[in-house]
Amino acid sequence: MGESLNKGEMIMTVIKGLEGVVATTSSVSSIIDDTLTYVGYEIDDLAENASFEEVVYLLWHRQLPNAAQLTELKTQLSEHADVPAGILTYLQTTNLTTSHPMSVLRTAVSMLALYDEDAEVMDEKSNYLKAVKLQAKISTLVAAYARIRKGLTPVAPDKELGYAANFLYMLNDRKPNEIEIEAFDKALVLHADHELNASTFTARVCVATLSDVYSGITAAIGALKGPLHGGANENVMKMLMEIGEVEHVDAYIQNALNNKVKIMGFGHRVYRNGDPRAKHLKAMSEQLGIISGERKWYDMSVKIEEIVTSSKDLPPNVDFYSASMYHCLGIEHDLFTPIFAVSRTSGWLAHILEQYENNRLIRPRADYTGPTGQKYVAIEDRA
Ligand SMILES: CC(=O)SCCNC(=O)CCNC(=O)[C@H](O)C(C)(C)COP(=O)(O)OP(=O)(O)OC[C@H]1O[C@@H](n2cnc3c(N)ncnc32)[C@H](O)[C@@H]1OP(=O)(O)O
Numbered sequence: 001m002g003e004s005l006n007k008g009e010m011i012m013t014v015i016k017g018l019e020g021v022v023a024t025t026s027s028v029s030s031i032i033d034d035t036l037t038y039v040g041y042e043i044d045d046l047a048e049n050a051s052f053e054e055v056v057y058l059l060w061h062r063q064l065p066n067a068a069q070l071t072e073l074k075t076q077l078s079e080h081a082d083v084p085a086g087i088l089t090y091l092q093t094t095n096l097t098t099s100h101p102m103s104v105l106r107t108a109v110s111m112l113a114l115y116d117e118d119a120e121v122m123d124e125k126s127n128y129l130k131a132v133k134l135q136a137k138i139s140t141l142v143a144a145y146a147r148i149r150k151g152l153t154p155v156a157p158d159k160e161l162g163y164a165a166n167f168l169y170m171l172n173d174r175k176p177n178e179i180e181i182e183a184f185d186k187a188l189v190l191h192a193d194h195e196l197n198a199s200t201f202t203a204r205v206c207v208a209t210l211s212d213v214y215s216g217i218t219a220a221i222g223a224l225k226g227p228l229h230g231g232a233n234e235n236v237m238k239m240l241m242e243i244g245e246v247e248h249v250d251a252y253i254q255n256a257l258n259n260k261v262k263i264m265g266f267g268h269r270v271y272r273n274g275d276p277r278a279k280h281l282k283a284m285s286e287q288l289g290i291i292s293g294e295r296k297w298y299d300m301s302v303k304i305e306e307i308v309t310s311s312k313d314l315p316p317n318v319d320f321y322s323a324s325m326y327h328c329l330g331i332e333h334d335l336f337t338p339i340f341a342v343s344r345t346s347g348w349l350a351h352i353l354e355q356y357e358n359n360r361l362i363r364p365r366a367d368y369t370g371p372t373g374q375k376y377v378a379i380e381d382r383a
């Protein structure tokens with residue numbers, strides 16, 4: 001694990017990637033013995049029974065809402081779902097073809113702060129309202145961007161629809177059916193929070209300087225984008241498309257493993273015996289695969305899982321079956337990670353609010369390994 005170094009008065013232990021380091025207390029979510037809970041509720045229970053809005057309330061208030069509280073949150077999310085016209089105009093007048101959707105989202109979310117006169121106000125009430133606004137607007141932003149880049153007009157949010165249904169409606173300009181809503185809502189529940197993952201840690205580090213909520217979410221989006229984290233779901237689909245057919249799986253995966261290429265959607269820093277979210281996404285991938293007539297992506301995924309788990313003992317993580325599942329919902333592949341961000345914003349916000357509640361600057365140390373005792377050399381004397 002780590003190496004202890006005595007530097008003057010300080011004992012420094014270097015733990016690469018901070019593996020196993022406990023950096024904060026938190027009452028939002030936990031992973032203990034491979035069991036994931038949100039505020040003590042097991043993810044299996046929530047995935048089967050809770051709506052995304054209930055989970056948002058749970059994460060932000062540390063209790064499930066009663067009917068009136070849930071209605072109030074839903075009303076607030078609807079009321080704030082419109083995004084400023086200036087941001088839509090910016091997206092409509094910018095060349096979006098060379099940027100990854102996560103980069104566009106990172107910029108668009110950052111721009112939201114410019115339209116919020118309370119962006120810099122630092123009290124509990126204002127920060128909570130910013131959380132509501134961000135959660136409400138981020139799904140509208142993703143859906144609007146997805147249409148604008150295809151030359152289509154954004155679809156205004158429908159205030160009568162729930163969060164999951166509204167996103168699919170704004171994306172496709174078509175009211176989704178019950179199966180689509182249920183699957184998408186469950187995916188949002190499953191992705192909502194995950195203890196101190198890299199993007200959540202990023203958000204907490206950012207706001208622990210007492211920077212604002214928008215900065216925390218912008219920073220977190222940047223961290224989620226990477227293929228070792230949320231960006232893996234898009235890369236899983238890339239791999240599935242490259243493989244193309246079930247009968248090509250074996251050769252492709254064996255070759256990748258022999259060449260020490262990481263298989264996207266497998267492995268995890270914390271889970272050793274498997275990610276409890278994967279089974280739910282697997283079931284939805286199969287169900288939607290059958291309904292959409294595109295079952296082959298599920299079949300390929302199952303074959304990949306068999307090979308990777310048997311040869312490397314690496315179980316699939318949340319990003320593996322979400323890829324084929326989103327594909328079968330008709331979602332463009334490079335929107336998979338922005339959709340992850342839409343859901344995870346709820347967790348990031350819960351952690352940001354928790355960080356403000358009991359803040360201390362997060363500032364670890366580095367073990368310096370560079371040269372020492374150097375003397376400045378004038379530029380004309382340098383080689
Ligand atoms: C929402 C999420 O963020 S879930 C994670 C999404 N990311 C991915 O799916 C990307 C693929 N997976 C990975 O890169 C890793 O498993 C991570 C980033 C998730 C975890 O990383 P770490 O805890 O640092 O594990 P690390 O990368 O050191 O892997 C340990 C060993 O398992 C191997 N390994 C880990 N994941 C994989 C994989 N997906 N495919 C092949 N081998 C793997 C490594 O090569 C390494 O082998 P070695 O000891 O022989 O060198």
Ligand SMILES: O=C([O-])CC(=O)C(=O)O
Nearest residue numbers: 193194196197198269318
């Ligand atoms: O916890 C992690 O390291 C990554 C992960 O699964 C998530 O963020 O959902």
